[in-house]
Amino acid sequence: MAINNGIKQDRVSVFANLQHAPPGGPFALAAEYQHDENPNKVDLVIGAYRDDNGQPWQLPSVKEAKRRMNIESIDHEYLPLRGNTDFLDAARTLVFGPTISQNTVRSIASIQTVSGTGANSLIAAFLQRHAQPTNIWLPDPTWANHVDIWRENAPDVNVRWYPYYDGYNRRFNLDGTIKALRTEAQEHDAILLHACAHNPTGLDPNREGWREIAVLCEEKKLFIVFDLAYQGFASGDLDRDAWAIRHFATHPDVEMAVCQSFSKNLGLYGERTGALHVMALIESPSPSADSIENHLVDLQRALVSMAPRLGSQIATEVLTSSELHAMWRDDLLTMSGRIKAMRQALYDELVRLKTPGDWSHIVEQTGMFSYTGLGSDDVAMLKKKYHVYMLPSGRASICGLTTGNVRYTAQAIHEVVTRGRVENDR
Known part of the structure; x- marks a missing residue:
């Protein structure tokens, strides 16, 4: 029996055995x-x-966007559950380019997320519930949070590693990546790829390497999860940094998701501005983008309801104004x-x-x-x-x-x- 200030207490906290972390x-x-x-x-x-x-x-472009927006006059109403539509349309075009976005727009489901971390968490939970991959293949090494995201949001999916880094030569290990995926990955497994500026190594496949990986992923029917945290921030060229994603999108049998963050390239770190785009097959009886979006909305609503408003408005101002862009x-x-x-x-x-x-x-x-x-x-x-x-x-x-x-x-x-x-x- 515990005694506190002379008062007997029969109860012990349910967190009594919790260790300091x-x-x-x-x-x-x-x-x-x-x-x-x-x-x-x-x-x-x-x-x-x-x-x-x-x-x-x-960023001067962000500062000017906020000046034009007259932020003091902006209300703080809820966004729609799917997010800011203008932001999502502009963000999707930024990733896929106008040709792919316009030609296959209804095969791409988009939802605003709590930056890239929220997008990664949402796709992990969505895939476990609706695709049930046996494994998620992560590059060795990768951003440390990727492991926690998958273990927390998709505990039934095994975390596996492919050898991304050749420490001896300090190079990207294309041969090791291809060998591991070809011999060990199962059909319909998921694989995570950094679209550019790999964290932590700073090493990316060249375009020939990306082509080889894309062919293998299509053959093995792997679901690709692209983490796009540094578009434009890596090379200074928005289109160059999105090249791998756009190339994979040209493969007709590839299904994939893109976890898009504006923390780095717009400097909106604390605004938590991001999006998740899911590209599914368009041939019948594949699901429509609306159906996928509805399920993503339901999942996110249980976690955070909807994404924040202000960052998406700033991003929209920059993305849709030719001068600010x-x-x-x-x-x-x-x-x-x-x-x-x-x-x-x-x-x-x-x-x-x-x-x-x-x-x-x-x-x-x-x-x-x-x-x-x-x-x-x-x-x-x-x-x-x-x-x-x-x-x-x-x-x-x-x-x-x-x-x-x-x-x-x-x-x-x-x-x-x-x-x-x-x-x-x-």
């Missing part, structure tokens, strides 16, 4: 970084764009260009320092992240001695580099790698 992964490191008082500290963990002063950057394309070039410049600066400095090893993979990778090739011991030393923070896997967010800290970061990497090389030679 500290934040893990990038969130734990972010908390450490925030409490680090060293003036030279460098944050290569954050998965958000930063300018050359290390500060959040509001042109400004946005310039913004994408600014962000992707700065990231490429920081990749080059880090590489150049490591070469200048004659840091042991080949660092060309840093400039060959693309997007926000780099799989540096540093081991967990190297990463631990970088944090302990030099206050440079990155994930234990060696994944570094290039957005954390600036002209003010890139030489310091390169020097720290050089000293850690050189020290490790000397110790190994003893």
Whole structure:
């Protein structure tokens, strides 16, 4: 019997055995970084764009859109359960291009989601309920949240891995991917593909590789889930970053979903603006887009009711105005260009320092992240001695580099790698 303030209590909380669960992964490191008082500290963990002063950057196109919208006058009424129709039409065209969107529009179901995470969660639950794949094939490695999303939303679907990364050569492992899927994937399994700027490696298939993967997926009748978190943010070109999705869409027997996020490419991180598009076969007796959308609405309604309003309105303003769209394309070039410049600066400095090893993979990778090739011991030393923070896997967010800290970061990497090389030679 428990006693509280002299009062006897017979009840014990149903959560009495609940253990403390500290934040893990990038969130734990972010908390450490925030409490680090060293003036030279460098944050290569954050998965958000930063300018050359290390500060959040509001896209000029987004700022102008909000000015035109007169946000103070906007009401806060509910969206329809499916979401903002104008936003969904524009978002779908952005993914598939005008030709595919217009020619097969009724075979593509679209619903607004709580950013890309919500889209991934919704398609996992939808596939378990209505397609019942035996396995979901995830790239090894992938964004850590993909595993949790599938285990929480589709617990009856087995999580399997295909060998995406060739650590020895620091390249995308096309041969390993093809072999694993050809020999082990079952018909009607689901497979997750990063459309561009693979997180965490920064390595994507080339177009010939994408063609080979598309043929295999069609032959095996795999359901493809594209995660599109970085369209336009990776290369600076919206169409180039959507190429893989549009190519898969030309295969007549391919069914797929696209989980679309506007967090990175519009900087709408906290607005949670995204969409899920499901492309189904159009031959009878295939379901209509309306039928698929109705089931997606029912699932999402039980989880979050409907997606947020303001972010979708800002996105619609940018996507549907020719002037703002042109400004946005310039913004994408600014962000992707700065990231490429920081990749080059880090590489150049490591070469200048004659840091042991080949660092060309840093400039060959693309997007926000780099799989540096540093081991967990190297990463631990970088944090302990030099206050440079990155994930234990060696994944570094290039957005954390600036002209003010890139030489310091390169020097720290050089000293850690050189020290490790000397110790190994003893």
